[in-house]
Amino acid sequence: MTGSADFSSLERPVLEAAPLLLGALLRHDGVTVRITEVEAYGGADDPGSHAAGGLTPRSRVMFGPAGRLYVFLSYGTNFCANVVTGPEGSASAVLLRGGEVVDGLDVAKRRRGTKVEKELTRGPGKLCSALNIRLKENRADLSAGPVFLELGEPIDPELVSSGPRVGLTNGADLPWRFWITGDPTVSAYRPAKTARRS
């Protein structure tokens, strides 16, 4: 990648920025993925956001400029990657939930330990695993690397579906999840909170 990438289109409210990431290319460590499913997270208004509790060392990157990577560890075993959006101070990010490997297929299969292509990146933890994104990549500048984002032409809005977010304990009812209609790499819907009986 030669020049500096232009992420100015992401400096808008997260619900407008999130669909723009559909179809974008994310590249890291020999693998390139075309994003097919995302989830928007807002600031203090959003009870499901990591920024809901205000500015902490972890959430600080969400308050920064658009076009940075936010990585966190979930349930001890899975990394999740987000793209920070919105103008500086808006504390929003877009979780990358699903994609399609378009380059480095052999590397991705080896890392994931499966040869079923649609299983390589179907889910946020799997996507990070295929791309070898770890906590080390947190706060990476997506125009400077080591993780790169390339925005393509925006997807035709008629091909985009939206619905409730997945697996959250709070704010799961908000229709802040976007995906490319009919794409096989979109993750299965999982109802929020595996109800724990007493």
Add this chain to the structure above:
DNA sequence: CTCGTGATTCACT
């Protein structure tokens, strides 16, 4: 369905 896993945060000293 169950369980592993570790970073982060928060309530306490």
Add this chain to the structure above:
DNA sequence: GTGAATCACGAGG
């Protein structure tokens, strides 16, 4: 400083 609760998930049965 310490310890417990929480968590935007995946693998395996």
